[in-house]
Amino acid sequence: MLMCCNDSFSPTEEDMMAIDDTCVEADEDDFSTDLVGFRRSMRLCRRRSHSAAHPSCPPRCPNSCCSALGSPYEEVVRYQRHPQDAHRLITLLGPSGVGVNELRRRLIEINPKIFQGAVPHTSRAPREYEESGREYHFISREIFDNMIQNNRFLEYGEYKGSLYGTSVESVREVLNSGKICVMDIEPNAVPAVRTHELKAYIIYVKPPPHERLKETRRGAHITTNYYVNRPFKDEDFQEIEESARKIESQFCQFFDHVIVNDELQDSCVQMLTAVRKAQDEPQWVPASWIRPTST
Numbered sequence: 001m002l003m004c005c006n007d008s009f010s011p012t013e014e015d016m017m018a019i020d021d022t023c024v025e026a027d028e029d030d031f032s033t034d035l036v037g038f039r040r041s042m043r044l045c046r047r048r049s050h051s052a053a054h055p056s057c058p059p060r061c062p063n064s065c066c067s068a069l070g071s072p073y074e075e076v077v078r079y080q081r082h083p084q085d086a087h088r089l090i091t092l093l094g095p096s097g098v099g100v101n102e103l104r105r106r107l108i109e110i111n112p113k114i115f116q117g118a119v120p121h122t123s124r125a126p127r128e129y130e131e132s133g134r135e136y137h138f139i140s141r142e143i144f145d146n147m148i149q150n151n152r153f154l155e156y157g158e159y160k161g162s163l164y165g166t167s168v169e170s171v172r173e174v175l176n177s178g179k180i181c182v183m184d185i186e187p188n189a190v191p192a193v194r195t196h197e198l199k200a201y202i203i204y205v206k207p208p209p210h211e212r213l214k215e216t217r218r219g220a221h222i223t224t225n226y227y228v229n230r231p232f233k234d235e236d237f238q239e240i241e242e243s244a245r246k247i248e249s250q251f252c253q254f255f256d257h258v259i260v261n262d263e264l265q266d267s268c269v270q271m272l273t274a275v276r277k278a279q280d281e282p283q284w285v286p287a288s289w290i291r292p293t294s295t
């Protein structure tokens with residue numbers, strides 16, 4: 001368990017042991033196909049996802065998102081979250097297959113009293129064991145479309161004929177409960193989460209050098225558009241590396257922290273430290289988050 005005093009926390013020896021336990025448990029975990037499907041459907045659909053905020057941003061966007069994407073410069077100021085303020089949204093970003101989902105899952109597993117994911121929405125029918133508001137908010141396609149029109153999603157996409165998306169409201173719900181919301185995003189959602197309200201802290205998950213990538217993923221399995229849980233192949237590593245290069249070349253200015261996902265346990269420790277710093281220590285953020293400009 002993590003200590004959490006006055007909204008701050010710091011990993012202790014016990015936390016590190018919890019990380020060890022989590023890692024061992026997770027290694028031994030044999031995820032059911034359904035659970036894999038649950039985790040994957042959001043991520044796979046995100047590969048073809050859209051960000052709701054981008055097209056709707058006014059020319060002088062107060063969120064400094066669109067303008068920052070197109071400009072090499074952005075005015076920044078030092079910001080420290082007040083203990084009474086909502087936590088910053090923690091977002092994990094990285095090439096598909098690098099381990100973004102694994103890290104997010106482990107972080108929440110380490111201390112679900114502190115970390116939580118936002119409940120996504122979907123237009124697909126619930127399965128027998130699913131409960132609306134727990135796995136997903138199950139809504140009709142019509143309502144989903146309506147929410148898209150009203151810019152209620154941070155990102156959304158279609159997978160196997162159903163829509164999936166994460167709404168600002170779902171993230172807000174977690175933040176309002178006092179927990180730290182952890183979300184994995186696709187690059188095109190960067191503008192949507194970089195807002196005055198969410199103050200997203202973006203952790204980029206980077207693949208390690210080629211040989212280490214191959215070595216560490218020797219016993220691991222990947223889920224692609226066509227296969228659930230098959231061993232990694234050389235082309236997967238090449239795809240991860242190629243995708244990493246593209247993300248880095250286009251989005252590196254938005255990375256608040258970079259984790260090279262080599263050994264999982266090290267990555268978990270690094271992630272905990274980064275998350276604590278994001279919440280409790282001064283960070284550079286866009287000036288417009290602190291002094292929103294009038295439009």
Ligand SMILES: Nc1ncnc2c1ncn2[C@@H]1O[C@H](COP(=O)(O)OP(=O)(O)OP(=O)(O)O)[C@@H](O)[C@H]1O
Nearest residue numbers: 043096097098099100101102216220221261262264
């Ligand atoms: N550091 C690591 N060492 C060994 N295996 C890892 C490591 N990180 C992740 N994995 C494994 O790699 C596989 C892919 O990870 P994960 O599902 O988190 O990928 P992802 O980045 O979310 O991509 P996708 O979009 O395909 O879901 C999983 O089986 C995971 O357990």
